[in-house]
Every structure is written in C-alpha cells, then in structure tokens.
Amino acid sequence: MPVIAVLALDGVPGHELTGPGMCFGTAARHHPHVAYELRYCTAPGFRGTGSPAPFALDTPWGLEGLADADTVLLPGHAGFRDEPDPGVTDALRAAADRGARIGAFGTGTFTLAATGLLDGRRAATGRQYAAELARRHPLTDVDPEGAVVDADPFHSAAGVLGGLDLCLHLITLDHGTPVAIETERQVFLQLHAPADAEDATGPAPCHRAGPHSLGPTIRWMEAHLDRPLTLNDIADHAGLTVRGLNRRFRTETGLTPLQYLLRARVQAAQRLLERGDEPVERIAARTGFGTPANLRHHFRHHTGTGPRVYRTAFRSMVAALTWAEGKQAGPAEAGPADSADDRSG
Known part of the structure; x- marks a missing residue:
C-alpha cells in the first residue's frame, strides 16, 4: 500500500x-x-x-x-x-x-x-x-x-x-x-453538505480486497450498468454460487451484490447529471434504471432529492464556489506580497 x-x-x-x-x-x-x-x-x-x-x-x-x-x-x-x-x-x-x-x-x-x-x-x-x-x-x-x-x-x-x-x-x-x-x-x-443533514446515501460501498478479491467482478458490474444484471449473471462472472457470491460480497463490501449494483447505478447517474446535459430519460437507460420513474424513485431514496433538482443544485454550488474563490483571490493579489500574514497557507 x-x-x-x-x-x-x-x-x-x-x-x-x-x-x-x-x-x-x-x-x-x-x-x-x-x-x-x-x-x-x-x-x-x-x-x-x-x-x-x-x-x-x-x-x-x-x-x-x-x-x-x-x-x-x-x-x-x-x-x-x-x-x-x-x-x-x-x-x-x-x-x-x-x-x-x-x-x-x-x-x-x-x-x-x-x-x-x-x-x-x-x-x-x-x-x-x-x-x-x-x-x-x-x-x-x-x-x-x-x-x-x-x-x-x-x-x-x-x-x-x-x-x-x-x-x-x-x-x-x-x-x-x-x-x-x-x-x-x-x-x-x-464540503457542501448541510451540517445538520443526515446522509441520505448511507455508507458508501467499500471494497476490502483480499487474496480472492471481487475487484474484477465489481469492475465488470460497473462497466455494464446499463444491462439488466441478475444475481446469476454476477455469480457466473465471479465463478461462485449465488450463496457464495452473497457471502463474499457481504465480507468484502458490507453490501449484497444487488445493493452494491443499485448504489453504483445511483452514483453513475449523479456523474451524468453533474457533467452533462442528457435528459433524465437517457440517463435512466444508460444506468440500468430503465424508466425515468424508476430512476427518480431510487435516486430520491439514496440522495434525498430528485435528479433534476440535484443537477440544478450541484451546478449552483459549483458556480457559487468558483465565484467566491475568484473574489478571494482578487484582493489578495493587489497588496504587497510581504504584507501578508505569515500564518496564511
């Protein structure tokens, strides 16, 4: 490490x-x-x-x-x-x-x-x-x-x-x-979560690699989120029985395979909402949720808000942070370098 x-x-x-x-x-x-x-x-x-x-x-x-x-x-x-x-x-x-x-x-x-x-x-x-x-x-x-x-x-x-x-x-x-x-x-x-807000997403999926790690199977799942993956599909890729797959996933990630898959799909939807302008219908298809209604249901359950509201809020926060940083940098450049407080980072 x-x-x-x-x-x-x-x-x-x-x-x-x-x-x-x-x-x-x-x-x-x-x-x-x-x-x-x-x-x-x-x-x-x-x-x-x-x-x-x-x-x-x-x-x-x-x-x-x-x-x-x-x-x-x-x-x-x-x-x-x-x-x-x-x-x-x-x-x-x-x-x-x-x-x-x-x-x-x-x-x-x-x-x-x-x-x-x-x-x-x-x-x-x-x-x-x-x-x-x-x-x-x-x-x-x-x-x-x-x-x-x-x-x-x-x-x-x-x-x-x-x-x-x-x-x-x-x-x-x-x-x-x-x-x-x-x-x-x-x-x-x-950094921008409200101090008194409960984390709606719950604990993030965490994979603890071992000598027989599920890493290759997890990466395969994340690369094929648009497919209707079943427990049997995942178990076949891992070379395990369904029972063995569930036990291994619990040990290495703390989640069941389908819980991990669902959270990976929500995270993929978040990335697409933040960094593109694709409609919710297209995002639902790309992340394996199928329909906008299904995406909205699971997205709200895991993040506490809907996809469109999330996209708007995220972009507003980015714009606010960029503006604030620019305001902070501007006046600092105007003064002599040696006059700044020695304790600044």
Whole structure:
C-alpha cells in the first residue's frame, strides 16, 4: 500500500492537514482498487496548528516517518520565510534522492524551494505569494497563477482547501482521471453538505480486497450498468454460487451484490447529471434504471432529492464556489506580497 507522509511544520493551517486526509480517504472509500496509508509527521519545533480553527495534533511520527514514504506532502506553515530546520532539509533531500514523490502546496513551496530541490524547476504557490517566492528563490521558475505544476517528481500548487487540487492531481497520476473525477465529486458533496443533514446515501460501498478479491467482478458490474444484471449473471462472472457470491460480497463490501449494483447505478447517474446535459430519460437507460420513474424513485431514496433538482443544485454550488474563490483571490493579489500574514497557507 503506498505511503503518503504529510509533514506538519509549526503553525500549519488546520485545513491544510485535513484536506489530504479527506481527499485520499474519499478516493479509497469509493473505489475498490484504491488504497493509501496516510501518515502525519511532525517536524522539530512543532507546537500546534495555526489559524484558522487551530487544533491539537497527536501523532507517533516525526521526520523518521518520511524515510519509507512513497509520497511526501508539505503544506504551508507560519514560518515559511525562515530557513528550514536542517533535519527537515535533510529528510526532504533524502526522500528525493531515493525517488519519492514530493508535493508542496500553499506556502509549503517556500520550504521546498529553500532546500534547493526546486532549482531549475517550475513550481507554484498561492497567487498572493508568487512574486515573493520568485524573488526569494530566483532559481525556481514560479507559475504566477498558482495552478498545479508537475515537475516530476516535484509537484506544487496553491493552498486553497488544503491543496485538494494537488491531491486530485496525484490521484489522477496513480489511478486515472475517472477515479479523480469521482473523488472530487464526493469531496465536494462532503464540503457542501448541510451540517445538520443526515446522509441520505448511507455508507458508501467499500471494497476490502483480499487474496480472492471481487475487484474484477465489481469492475465488470460497473462497466455494464446499463444491462439488466441478475444475481446469476454476477455469480457466473465471479465463478461462485449465488450463496457464495452473497457471502463474499457481504465480507468484502458490507453490501449484497444487488445493493452494491443499485448504489453504483445511483452514483453513475449523479456523474451524468453533474457533467452533462442528457435528459433524465437517457440517463435512466444508460444506468440500468430503465424508466425515468424508476430512476427518480431510487435516486430520491439514496440522495434525498430528485435528479433534476440535484443537477440544478450541484451546478449552483459549483458556480457559487468558483465565484467566491475568484473574489478571494482578487484582493489578495493587489497588496504587497510581504504584507501578508505569515500564518496564511
């Protein structure tokens, strides 16, 4: 299982620590073949997270947690303009020397640049800090837009929402665009769900792979949602009896085969509603529900709303988030880079 080590330096904004956990955890929960071990590591001098919403962090991992990590993530932190602790510099350089992937977001890019690892490479940070990063580290080619920059094995991005764009980029590299798109959708829904709302979908299907995994059969089911799949069809593909299939599905997913199939169909309908303009009649046929009435019944049961209302609400939330992010970025660019609060991510 790939290990992702998130290195917390003193004063790291809390949301920049929770973002990777939300992103990689969501990818694993919603896709049978995705697995990550997320490891939070603290650097020397770490006392706690910074604003907004500071919280305590209790972890058994220090810098030694980076030693065998496949990916190291470096969020922003309060003292990003200071010279990094020698132990941090050594640990990051050692990770790079053994071929680990290193990602930095927000002001974490300053710390990565200070190690010299970004010399001659392109990198990104928050827009309001781009000019300052270029001035302090002239050997680093700074992207002024703060978009995700892939300078393999170094990856960097702005720090909005804890570097979710960077995490989604890494998931794309690991598992492809469809997994990243579905992860983005699920994270988005988590971020914008009402705080007092009960999750109408129930627990997401979760597949725990074993030595005789149902992964191939699950992928086959998801690729043929438009077909009228029966228990016998699924059992034949898995090479099991119907009884054995039910037992195995319960063990590996916590659901029966038909429950899993139904939730996969609802999730496929959600994707089509969010990212296209096909009518409900066509979506019902493509996802195996057959009729719009059948789609509306199951969709409402699992999501708490109807397909058309869901499509409208989702697009409204996307538009609102895009507008809000643009408003936030605009004023920040107007002021001098050095006047920004050191605690920003």
